[in-house]
Amino acid sequence: MSTQQVSSKEKIKELWAKRPIIVSGPCSAETEEQVIETAQQLAATGKVDMLRAGIWKPRTKPGMFEGIGAKGLPWLQKAKQITGLPTAIEVATAKQVQDALTFDVDVLWIGARTTVNPFSVQEVADALRGVDVPVLVKNPINPDLELWSGGVERIARAGIKNLGLIHRGFSSYGNTQYRNAPMWHLAIEMKLKYPELPIFNDPSHICGKRDTLMEVAQKAIDLDYDGLMIESHIDPDNAWSDAKQQVTPARLKEMMEEIIWRKEDVDNSEYHKALEKLRQQINHLDDEMLQILSQRMKIADQIGQYKKDNNITILQPGRWQEIIDKVAMRGEKLGLSRDFLNKYLDAVHLESINHQKKVLDA
Numbered sequence: 001m002s003t004q005q006v007s008s009k010e011k012i013k014e015l016w017a018k019r020p021i022i023v024s025g026p027c028s029a030e031t032e033e034q035v036i037e038t039a040q041q042l043a044a045t046g047k048v049d050m051l052r053a054g055i056w057k058p059r060t061k062p063g064m065f066e067g068i069g070a071k072g073l074p075w076l077q078k079a080k081q082i083t084g085l086p087t088a089i090e091v092a093t094a095k096q097v098q099d100a101l102t103f104d105v106d107v108l109w110i111g112a113r114t115t116v117n118p119f120s121v122q123e124v125a126d127a128l129r130g131v132d133v134p135v136l137v138k139n140p141i142n143p144d145l146e147l148w149s150g151g152v153e154r155i156a157r158a159g160i161k162n163l164g165l166i167h168r169g170f171s172s173y174g175n176t177q178y179r180n181a182p183m184w185h186l187a188i189e190m191k192l193k194y195p196e197l198p199i200f201n202d203p204s205h206i207c208g209k210r211d212t213l214m215e216v217a218q219k220a221i222d223l224d225y226d227g228l229m230i231e232s233h234i235d236p237d238n239a240w241s242d243a244k245q246q247v248t249p250a251r252l253k254e255m256m257e258e259i260i261w262r263k264e265d266v267d268n269s270e271y272h273k274a275l276e277k278l279r280q281q282i283n284h285l286d287d288e289m290l291q292i293l294s295q296r297m298k299i300a301d302q303i304g305q306y307k308k309d310n311n312i313t314i315l316q317p318g319r320w321q322e323i324i325d326k327v328a329m330r331g332e333k334l335g336l337s338r339d340f341l342n343k344y345l346d347a348v349h350l351e352s353i354n355h356q357k358k359v360l361d362a
């Protein structure tokens, strides 16, 4: 390994421990000048830790710009030499992994369209065996946590030590607010499942447009994400891919200054005391809610017994609608969101049905 490669590995190790980690750069590498100019402007902001650029672009339809290919890798290498910014790119095949490593790319990521395909992830994992490079796994395009975990586990089994996650949202038909619905609960579940892995948020792919990037980036930071990956371009409107979602390096700098950065904890005894009191109240209320839910299910069991004796169906749509209307109205007045009430009612109804089914089958 050359001294330059060793120092670059050291830099990555340091970077991995830094919070937040900010990754930015163009959706696609287009020309040498564009890559170098973007990298220089990003480095000058003092807010960016790593340069990203798409080299191979998996496009939904043929005939679109599919990336500059391996020709762009020396541009990234040069941009790193000039700015000192480590580089990150997406890889989807063994050949792409080899090409990326030949040109000293520092961090690789597996794209959403690759994570859905275990054959492809395995091919990338096999190409990574014995290699010391950090790898980030994007969520699959469909909301399937098992696929996402499967991707992470395949890469981990190849011996990759520095692994991370990228949350770029999930495809959903007819969604107009987001390009890819964030479905925050799924990313939170992954974070809880793999607490040791840094998780990055990718507002660019979630939003698909510039004007909502800040909102999503702020929410990610509020939720204790470890980093952000945001696409930037020296001339976003004329970008060869995803023009609407890219921002200039200057705008990226502004965004980084506008975000309210939060930490997971603070050394302040007053804060801890106040929080402890409130958390005790929550523990108490959680306990009461469980007791009440358990009582409700015991009543459902009794209803089940009457239904069994009289050969009556468990599902009673009229009665259930009555409950939905009443609970939703009351719940909303009490400050609970309609979305939460719907999920809560669904869960209660299903549990009640399962309880009664057990009684009917006994």
Ligand SMILES: O=C(O)C(=O)C[C@]1(C(=O)O)C=C[C@@H](O)C=C1
Pocket: 300, 303, 314, 315, 316, 317, 319, 320, 323, 348, 349, 352, 353, 356
């Ligand atoms: O009221 C009933 O008939 C019940 O079975 C109880 C209950 C409920 O849990 O509230 C459960 C299932 C029915 O679809 C409607 C209501």
